[in-house]
Amino acid sequence: MPTLNWSDTLLLDFAPMDDMHREFVNLLADVENCPDSDLARHWDALISRTQALFGREDDWMKSTHFSSGSNHVLQHRVVLNVMREGLGLARSGESTQVRDMAAELARWFAKHIQSLDAALALHLRGQSAFQGIPA
Numbered sequence: 637m638p639t640l641n642w643s644d645t646l647l648l649d650f651a652p653m654d655d656m657h658r659e660f661v662n663l664l665a666d667v668e669n670c671p672d673s674d675l676a677r678h679w680d681a682l683i684s685r686t687q688a689l690f691g692r693e694d695d696w697m698k699s700t701h702f703s704s705g706s707n708h709v710l711q712h713r714v715v716l717n718v719m720r721e722g723l724g725l726a727r728s729g730e731s732t733q734v735r736d737m738a739a740e741l742a743r744w745f746a747k748h749i750q751s752l753d754a755a756l757a758l759h760l761r762g763q764s765a766f767q768g769i770p771a
């Protein structure tokens with residue numbers, strides 16, 4: 637049973653972000669559900685999609701001059717660094733540590749969506765340039 641399951645409470649009413657968040661939750665569940673022998677592969681896949689997700693949010697903050705974005709960008713950077721350390725652990729067979737990290741990441745992610753991402757989504761929904769953005 638994964639630590640975090642997708643639910644409508646995680647929706648921010650901004651489809652491009654919601655879609656990537658749902659993908660993250662599913663990939664993280666794959667990490668938590670897979671056997672140790674597949675852990676590094678799933679963790680690596682999660683990192684690459686997380687990089688895309690954080691990068692896109694960072695770009696939105698930059699392009700819309702979102703004034704409270706610096707702490708948000710910093711959180712993304714710190715979390716990605718920790719995840720990259722986790723990949724080293726996964727590759728050297730430290731599965732328990734990686735599984736602890738995955739559970740912690742799931743708890744962090746839910747909080748992150750409901751705080752910093754929620755503020756960003758609210759901001760983006762108010763930007764006329766984003767109203768017609770394809771999902």
Ligand SMILES: [Fe+2]
Pocket residue numbers: 657689693749753
């Ligand atoms: Fe996000």
Ligand SMILES: [Fe+2]
Pocket residue numbers: 693708712748752753
């Ligand atoms: Fe974020």
